[in-house]
Amino acid sequence: MRGTRARATAFRSRHPRLPANGCSVEPAQTSRDRRPTVLAMSFVEYSDLIQDGDVAIVYLGPESMMPVKVKQGAQTQTRYGVIRHSSDLIGRRYGSKVTCSKGGWVYVLHMTPELWTVNLPHRTQILYTTDIATITMMLELKPGAVVCESGTGSGSLSHAILRSIAPSGHLHTVEFHQQRAEKAEEEFKEHRVDRLVTVRNQDVCKDGFGVTGVADAVFLDIPSPWEAVRHAKAAMKRQGGRVCSFSPCIEQVQKTCEALVDQGFEELSTLEVLLRVHDVRTVYLPLPDFGPDETAPQTSVALKTTTLPREMPGHTGYLTFATKPRT
Amino acid sequence: MADNVDEDSPDRIKAGDYVVLKRGDIFKAVQIQPKKKAMFEKQWFLPDTAVGQLYGSTFDVAPGGILQPRKPKDTEDANEAGTDNRHILDDGKSQKLTRDDIEILKGQGLKDQEIIQQLVDNSSTFRDKTKYAQDKYIKKKKKKYENTVTILRPSCRILAMMYHGREPGKICHMRYDMLAQMLTLANIHAGSKVLVFETCAGLVLGSVMERMGGYGSVIQMFPGGGPVRAGVESFGFPAHFHDTLHEFPICHVNALLAGTLDTACKDPPAGRGQCPYFMFFFYFQAQERKVKLEEKRKKLASAAALLEGRNADGLVIASRFHPCPVLLGLIQFLSPSRPFVVYSQYKEPLIECFTKLKERGGTVNLRLTDTWLRRYQVLPNRTHPLLLMSGAGGFILSGTTVAVDDSKPANSQRAEEPAAKRQKVDGR
Numbered sequence: 071m072r073g074t075r076a077r078a079t080a081f082r083s084r085h086p087r088l089p090a091n092g093c094s095v096e097p098a099q100t101s102r103d104r105r106p107t108v109l110a111m112s113f114v115e116y117s118d119l120i121q122d123g124d125v126a127i128v129y130l131g132p133e134s135m136m137p138v139k140v141k142q143g144a145q146t147q148t149r150y151g152v153i154r155h156s157s158d159l160i161g162r163r164y165g166s167k168v169t170c171s172k173g174g175w176v177y178v179l180h181m182t183p184e185l186w187t188v189n190l191p192h193r194t195q196i197l198y199t200t201d202i203a204t205i206t207m208m209l210e211l212k213p214g215a216v217v218c219e220s221g222t223g224s225g226s227l228s229h230a231i232l233r234s235i236a237p238s239g240h241l242h243t244v245e246f247h248q249q250r251a252e253k254a255e256e257e258f259k260e261h262r263v264d265r266l267v268t269v270r271n272q273d274v275c276k277d278g279f280g281v282t283g284v285a286d287a288v289f290l291d292i293p294s295p296w297e298a299v300r301h302a303k304a305a306m307k308r309q310g311g312r313v314c315s316f317s318p319c320i321e322q323v324q325k326t327c328e329a330l331v332d333q334g335f336e337e338l339s340t341l342e343v344l345l346r347v348h349d350v351r352t353v354y355l356p357l358p359d360f361g362p363d364e365t366a367p368q369t370s371v372a373l374k375t376t377t378l379p380r381e382m383p384g385h386t387g388y389l390t391f392a393t394k395p396r397t
Numbered sequence: 398m399a400d401n402v403d404e405d406s407p408d409r410i411k412a413g414d415y416v417v418l419k420r421g422d423i424f425k426a427v428q429i430q431p432k433k434k435a436m437f438e439k440q441w442f443l444p445d446t447a448v449g450q451l452y453g454s455t456f457d458v459a460p461g462g463i464l465q466p467r468k469p470k471d472t473e474d475a476n477e478a479g480t481d482n483r484h485i486l487d488d489g490k491s492q493k494l495t496r497d498d499i500e501i502l503k504g505q506g507l508k509d510q511e512i513i514q515q516l517v518d519n520s521s522t523f524r525d526k527t528k529y530a531q532d533k534y535i536k537k538k539k540k541k542y543e544n545t546v547t548i549l550r551p552s553c554r555i556l557a558m559m560y561h562g563r564e565p566g567k568i569c570h571m572r573y574d575m576l577a578q579m580l581t582l583a584n585i586h587a588g589s590k591v592l593v594f595e596t597c598a599g600l601v602l603g604s605v606m607e608r609m610g611g612y613g614s615v616i617q618m619f620p621g622g623g624p625v626r627a628g629v630e631s632f633g634f635p636a637h638f639h640d641t642l643h644e645f646p647i648c649h650v651n652a653l654l655a656g657t658l659d660t661a662c663k664d665p666p667a668g669r670g671q672c673p674y675f676m677f678f679f680y681f682q683a684q685e686r687k688v689k690l691e692e693k694r695k696k697l698a699s700a701a702a703l704l705e706g707r708n709a710d711g712l713v714i715a716s717r718f719h720p721c722p723v724l725l726g727l728i729q730f731l732s733p734s735r736p737f738v739v740y741s742q743y744k745e746p747l748i749e750c751f752t753k754l755k756e757r758g759g760t761v762n763l764r765l766t767d768t769w770l771r772r773y774q775v776l777p778n779r780t781h782p783l784l785l786m787s788g789a790g791g792f793i794l795s796g797t798t799v800a801v802d803d804s805k806p807a808n809s810q811r812a813e814e815p816a817a818k819r820q821k822v823d824g825r
Contacts, residue, residue, distance in 0.1 A: 114586060114587075115588055116588075116589055116710050116732075116735070118708070118732065129761055129762075129799075132761075132762075163733060163734075163800070164732075164733060164734035165732065165733020165734030165735075165798060165799045165800050166733065166799075166800050167799070167800055167802060177734075177761060177799045177800075178734075179734045179761075179797060179799070180734040180735070182584045182736065183584070184581065184582065184584065184736075199578075199581060199582070200578065200768060202581060203574075203577045203578045203580065203581035203582070204574055204577050204578075206577065206580070206581055207553060207554050207557070207573070207574075207576070207577035207580065208554055208577070210552045210553070210554055212607050212608055212610050213586075213587040213608075213609070213610025213611070213612060214610060230581070233584070233586050234586060234608065236586060236587055236588075237587055237588065237612070238587075238610070309405075309408050310453060320780060323773075323775055323780075324775055324777065324780055327775045327776075328777070338775070339772065340772065340773040340774075340775045341770060341771060341772045341773065342770075342771050342773075343574050343768050343769070343770050344768065344769045344771075345766055345767075345768055345769075346766060346767050346768070346769060347764060347765070347766050348744065348765040348766065348767070348792070349765075350748055350751045350752065350765055374748055374749075374752060375748070376744065376748060376765060388773065390775070393453075395453060396408070396451060396453055
């Protein structure tokens with residue numbers, strides 16, 4: 071059924087019996103066993119205690135974390151032993167130290183979009199927190215904002231947007247790859263943010279975002295963003311808004327800027343942001359031996375300083391921002 | 398017509414609004430007050446003459462300081478152009494108009510576009526320049542003779558760029574992309590309880606409030622006599638946002654942590670005896686003082702109530718104070734598994750914080766970072782980076798709290814891994 075249906079359909083329109091109030095639609099194959107909506111852990115709201123159904127982060131050590139779906143009766147294998155969800159996780163406070171079967175221990179952390187970004191399963195190349203943070207501020211995202219995004223990809227930026235626009239905003243996200251669109255839909259529901267997002271499986275360059283005149287901000291991370299600029303303009307509010315396009319190649323940036331100018335966008339600004347991580351360490355510098363000298367008893371000096379990694383990430387992509395004036 | 402006005406009403410400039418004036422890359426925050434002059438880019442004008450116009454509009458500054466809406470610019474004529482500059486002599490004599498001539502034109506009330514056209518017409522070398530050189534020439538003249546002001550709604554983005562450009566010293570030289578990183582790393586979102594300690598004129602506090610949208614609560618920890626919030630006003634938040642803002646003086650932090658802070662009312666009941674007539678004046682003054690003190694006590698009590706549960710969801714520090722004691726003191730108010738972010742203009746104090754936190758335990762994912770921002774000019778055949786903006790930007794220490802383990806020895810089983818191991822950070 072899926073392969074033959076036209077792509078330009080929002081998921082919820084396939085199941086007309088379900089309420090069209092913004093909640094997402096479950097594919098017919100999933101179980102009927104819906105969990106009650108509880109004000110529980112979600113990507114957009116903190117909670118204190120670990121509960122069944124949460125998606126948590128197990129912290130094993132520096133640069134060593136894994137996402138875990140908490141489920142009554144389930145177990146998770148780690149290199150420090152087994153974690154039994156029912157006894158070790160459910161009901162414990164987030165941030166607790168959990169001892170595993172072999173005697174080693176881990177911490178269980180509350181999910182945040184930043185932790186999700188470095189732990190999510192990659193289906194595409196993703197945006198990392200440095201770019202996400204810049205985009206969030208430059209698009210002026212805040213609670214209540216309506217945002218259009220394409221492509222959804224692996225949902226890294228999507229989760230960050232949802233966190234910033236909750237509880238009163240909405241994200242319209244478009245993904246032209248059917249399986250990725252379905253996977254994203256699943257994840258949003260599992261992460262209890264589905265009420266804030268609508269996933270559409272269509273080609274934004276041909277069919278737009280599926281909404282017009284509602285968006286405060288539009289984000290494009292697609293191969294040919296210049297083809298989507300007019301759709302971005304149509305999706306945005308009459309009063310105006312902000313747009314951002316992310317492209318790895320400068321040629322894409324040039325074409326996109328031309329399209330933005332043609333469509334009447336103003337205040338164009340292209341930039342890139344790079345992150346430098348400073349490694350704090352103690353180094354020992356030997357002192358020279360110039361011969362017998364009472365005033366210099368030491369042989370070396372300890373220094374607390376930082377070093378930069380041998381290979382620094384040099385480029386992710388160019389971010390182009392612009393403002394849509396009132397039309 | 399009346400319908401249109403009602404529909405657009407929320408987007409119209411009103412008296413009393415906090416706005417941001419813009420010309421090119423220069424910004425200034427002002428409040429629109431009746432008959433109050435504003436000075437911006439060496440010009441005086443009256444912002445209240447823009448009341449009733451739409452936000453985002455651009456105005457010409459007419460004589461008398463009156464702002465007049467500017468008509469959208471016409472497309473530029475295709476000028477005759479040359480191919481390169483091999484024959485162009487830079488002898489300073491190509492412009493036929495003198496300074497005095499230009500002043501006369503200005504006095505005649507010529508608009509900036511018209512003055513620029515005059516300059517172009519009177520330049521003997523203009524038509525020999527390449528198209529790109531002509532664009533650059535016109536851009537340069539626009540910058541010099543431009544007489545326009547755009548009025549914008551304030552936002553974190555605009556105010557951060559403004560402060561960084563105008564008064565970086567007031568915000569500890571925090572570059573706007575660093576502020577962006579802080580807000581995201583601290584997971585600032587609606588409904589949480591966030592502690593803020595800053596000496597950035599209220600910019601950081603206002604940015605946190607903007608990201609919380611009026612939901613949840615923000616507690617400003619402040620040094621000295623009273624909280625500084627000038628920057629917060631510039632955001633122009635609706636009144637109800639201020640209900641979520643609390644303050645707590647740091648001089649009471651130790652008492653609060655020790656559980657010895659007494660916020661109960663200590664005033665003796667007011668005497669009910671008759672006051673002689675001439676004592677009324679002093680009586681009212683004393684009453685006023687009492688009311689103010691009571692308000693202060695109430696605020697202290699409400700902030701203390703929010704803090705003493707030690708269950709805050711986020712901590713943001715950005716100040717000229719040494720960050721180490723600030724962080725070690727305030728981190729105690731956070732729940733476990735919550736983010737904290739510390740900004741410092743200098744790296745060394747954050748190295749100290751890092752070291753002390755490692756010794757203390759109770760934190761994971763500690764990272765000392767800074768960002769490097771580069772802007773680009775993107776024009777056909779003229780795309781290249783602009784000035785580099787590294788240097789003055791500051792550093793950030795970020796991390797996540799976990800349950801503090803009293804029994805854990807100082808050298809934990811999770812010592813830092815050697816740097817040779819590739820870190821999973823941004824990028825490919």
